[in-house]
Amino acid sequence: MSLRTVDGADAGAVRDALPAALDGAGPLALGFEPSAEDVVPEGTAVVIATSGSSGIPKRVVLSAAALRASAAATAARIGSGQWMLALPAAYIAGVQVLGRSLLAGIDPVLLEGRFTPDAFVRATATLRDGVDRFTSFVPAQLATLLDAADEQPGVRAALESYRAILVGGQALPERLRVRADAVGARIVRTYGSSETAGGCVYDGRPLDGVGLAEVDGEVRISGPMLADGYLGDDERTAQVFVPGSDGVRWYRTGDAGTITSAGRLAVTGRIDNVIVSGGINVSLDRVERVVRGIPGLEQAVVVGVPDERWGEASVIFADVPHGEQLLEAARARVEAEIGRHARPAQLRAERVPTLASGKPDRESLRRLARD
Structure with a gap:
């Protein structure tokens, strides 16, 4: 299948193109300009350009089945409803915000312009009444809102209105978590990557269908939301997505971590x-x-x-x-x-x-x- 170019900086364009991609009408290229030689497997929904441990961009191939599996597992864990997009639409976290809302049958709301407390309040005000609300941030965005919440009651009220706010992309400092709790924001810490179709471990617990393993100090992940591999890089794909002794396909995260006897994950840093x-x-x-x-x-x-x-x-x-x-x-x-x-x-x-x-x-x- 050949790729369709979509301007990843245009959240509206990604939102409008994503339903057809999820239904098999043709995969989207996000964050890069594909060439005529870039052909992906049948069933691919999106290919996302992302930076890896080497700092060299990779192009992660994700099927519609992987994105749907991730969205379904998220809904099973935290519920389903309308999502507000405050992240770049070309990132996997942004794609999944759009996808979760679309698969719930509700149009997502897009935060317009630069992320500010006022823009967040305005976007929140356009969400439907009587429907559970969700959004996703990186910690810096959450910190911006918490800094404003003491002086702007509207920010605090908007934060409180969400059933769950996913926070990922990096570790969430405990101090931020405590501050969020104090203003009534219901935070869910997520762990994952483009290769896992976004967050697949919530508050240390894997989503349904997700397997966790620790091999030589490295965290590995399995499940139906794994990417197919890297576009045009079979060698890297073979290094990162590996079969286990039982034939299960595992993603090598490159992160160091431990898994408790209760199955909870604690990431301690990067191996590289x-x-x-x-x-x-x-x-x-x-x-x-x-x-x-x-x-x-x-x-x-x-x-x-x-x-x-x-x-x-x-x-x-x-x-x-x-x-x-x-x-x-x-x-x-x-x-x-x-x-x-x-x-x-x-x-x-x-x-x-x-x-x-x-x-x-x-x-x-x-x-x-x-x-």
Whole structure:
């Protein structure tokens, strides 16, 4: 099947095209311009461009069956109703917000323009009365609304009106969860990725039909919502989607984690050198390569740290004077070559500790950055 191009930045266009894609009329290309050679399997609904652990974009092939299975499992867990889209429609979380509402037989509501507390209140006001309301955020959006809720009663009332607010894309700081509870927002923490058709573990518990396993410290996921693979990359597909000893197909997440005896998942971090900032994967190796291209920062080291608003952020360590000037230069270069989401948050003008091998002691730097 050949792909149909849809402007992923136009939420209305994605909403209008998605029903036909789910019904088998032809798959959508979101976030990239397909070529004539890009052919996908029968049953494909969408192909989504996303960044992976290497920082190199991947194109994830998702069938209509996978998207429907994910939406049905979500409805079974939290209920069904009308959804409000506050996320980019080209991301899997945005696609699923649209899909869940459409499969419930109710048109989704789109938040217009830039995400602000006022825009959120206006969008919420257009949702139907007497129907359960749902939406999905990344933690930074939730933080923006909670900051406004004390001064704007309308924001608090809007938050309280949702039966469930999914929060994913990155870890939700406990402090944000507590603040949300205090204003009456019913938060559900989700875990998943484009390869799992979005969130498939809610508050640590897998959705119906989802299997969890921990193999050599890595979290693996199985279930009917798994992607078919990566468009044009059979080698990567074979590395990431692997058969188990029982023949079940598993997705290797690249995340480190543990699964309790009760079946609850706790993710402890990335196996590879990647952070998730504002719901977007950022390869620290790639950021470091860009930073080291700036005169004076040739020996710089970049590490990740927890960040309350964005989930995670990066810090540059370099034994240099004039750290502020170099930080601005580094942020500008990273934004130009990778994107605004990847800009380092700080530059620490300190000596970089090394291991006996002479390599930077990155674990020591992470501790210094956290402290």
